[in-house]
Amino acid sequence: QITLRESGPTLVKPTQTLTLTCTFSGFALTSEVGVGWVRQPPGKALEWLALVYGDDEKRYSPSLKSRLFITKDTPKNQVVLTMTNMDPVDTSRYYCVHSGYLYWGQGTLVTVSS
Amino acid sequence: EIVLTQSPATLSLSPGERATLSCRASQSITNLLAWFQQKPGQPPRLLFYDASHRAPGIPARFSGSGSGTDFTLTIISVEPDDFAVYYCQQRYAWRTFGQGTKLEIK
Numbered sequence: 001q002i003t004l005r006e007s008g009p010t011l012v013k014p015t016q017t018l019t020l021t022c023t024f025s026g027f028a029l030t031s032e033v034g035v036g037w038v039r040q041p042p043g044k045a046l047e048w049l050a051l052v053y054g055d056d057e058k059r060y061s062p063s064l065k066s067r068l069f070i071t072k073d074t075p076k077n078q079v080v081l082t083m084t085n086m087d088p089v090d091t092s093r094y095y096c097v098h099s100g101y102l103y104w105g106q107g108t109l110v111t112v113s114s
Numbered sequence: 115e116i117v118l119t120q121s122p123a124t125l126s127l128s129p130g131e132r133a134t135l136s137c138r139a140s141q142s143i144t145n146l147l148a149w150f151q152q153k154p155g156q157p158p159r160l161l162f163y164d165a166s167h168r169a170p171g172i173p174a175r176f177s178g179s180g181s182g183t184d185f186t187l188t189i190i191s192v193e194p195d196d197f198a199v200y201y202c203q204q205r206y207a208w209r210t211f212g213q214g215t216k217l218e219i220k
Contacts, residue, residue: 045201046201046211048209051209059208063115097157101203
């Protein structure tokens, strides 16, 4: 059974750095299987942020690339997303997702406010 | 960046009617398009990948078609459980989603 679960802070202040962890089970990262992050502001559309594969290939949203860093911890079955210089417009539910799109975490709501 | 434009923004139908949802890409994406369904409080659910390949467990009343820049998601007879927001997503160049089509009860 494949599962993914997001964890991290629910509230961050403007200018701070957000760090989210995705803990997954039921599959292994390979050169063709990865884990990514998608966010969704309340009431708005979905947006891909970043993706990492088992061979450490990393892909980023071109518009957010300067603020994002994704890494994996293979022994722990975790993928970590870091997003710098957070702003209130970054308030969203952040999902981690299997690269085949079938499996998603429930998401974690992150609010950016002072 | 490849922009996906979904139409209509809102589709109001009664159960039993046919639903036709459109997704148009700003440039050719061959067949590298997926469709998702999202209900309130839930993550998206994959319906189709590579334009027309049905994901496991998706009912046959759903179909996906198209290639190049124009894609369609069809529900031949809408059921009460189908009322939700539908998103298309391309993976030809990075990954981008459309803005969604809300299928609501008329």
